[in-house]
Amino acid sequence: GAVVSQHPSRVICKSGTSVKIECRSLDFQATTMFWYRQFPKQSLMLMATSNEGSKATYEQGVEKDKFLINHASLTLSTLTVTSAHPEDSSFYICSAGTGKGGSPLHFGNGTRLTVT
Amino acid sequence: GENVEQHPSTLSVQEGDSAVIKCTYSDSASNYFPWYKQELGKRPQLIIDIRSNVGEKKDQRIAVTLNKTAKHFSLHITETQPEDSAVYFCAASISNFGNEKLTFGTGTRLTIIP
Numbered sequence: 453g454a455v456v457s458q459h460p461s462r463v464i465c466k467s468g469t470s471v472k473i474e475c476r477s478l479d480f481q482a483t484t485m486f487w488y489r490q491f492p493k494q495s496l497m498l499m500a501t502s503n504e505g506s507k508a509t510y511e512q513g514v515e516k517d518k519f520l521i522n523h524a525s526l527t528l529s530t531l532t533v534t535s536a537h538p539e540d541s542s543f544y545i546c547s548a549g550t551g552k553g554g555s556p557l558h559f560g561n562g563t564r565l566t567v568t
Numbered sequence: 569g570e571n572v573e574q575h576p577s578t579l580s581v582q583e584g585d586s587a588v589i590k591c592t593y594s595d596s597a598s599n600y601f602p603w604y605k606q607e608l609g610k611r612p613q614l615i616i617d618i619r620s621n622v623g624e625k626k627d628q629r630i631a632v633t634l635n636k637t638a639k640h641f642s643l644h645i646t647e648t649q650p651e652d653s654a655v656y657f658c659a660a661s662i663s664n665f666g667n668e669k670l671t672f673g674t675g676t677r678l679t680i681i682p
Contacts, residue, residue: 496612557667
């Protein structure tokens with residue numbers, strides 16, 4: 453079945469630094485990937501839709517200059533949290549679809565970001 | 569945009585009993601409704617989904633019902649087992665050939681009491 457690989461699974465960084473999270477579709481091409489953020493004991497909130505070869509579409513209230521998304525190929529999307537602050541500490545999850553009707557989305561394993 | 573409400577936020581049932589979780593959605597254009605199970609620190613796992621052209625779908629102990637007129641859908645788990653304990657999320661979207669932009673409900677923490 454379709455697999456989405458997300459790295460790293462955990463990262464601790466200092467306040468003010470940047471962190472890059474990778475999301476790869478291993479056995480299918482993903483023209484669209486989605487990035488979600490999940491705070492403890494809360495739901496998944498869509499941050500942005502990543503489109504291969506074009507700019508990402510951000511949800512209302514999400515700072516595009518802080519959360520940089522690059523989808524340079526059909527199998528890789530990256531989310532960079534720039535100038536991280538403690539309030540950015542969260543669980544970040546990507547998902548990707550095969551683009552085939554009737555097929556479900558596939559989620560990565562998530563990245564636990566802790567900013568100290 | 570779409571808004572999905574989910575109830576209850578927590579649910580405890582005795583092992584072997586049934587559990588029901590309900591969701592309502594706001595966008596009448598939504599036509600794809602998946603349910604996910606998430607264990608602590610892990611990815612959401614799709615357990616069942618339903619599209620708006622059917623009213624009910626069942627997979628062993630799990631079933632989902634959809635009422636398009638009322639814009640609500642429900643998850644039913646029968647003969648619950650301890651391993652069913654997890655957080656469950658409903659979601660809604662407009663089907664887009666496998667690239668659904670999901671709006672999630674707020675989640676239900678289900679605890680199965682042995």
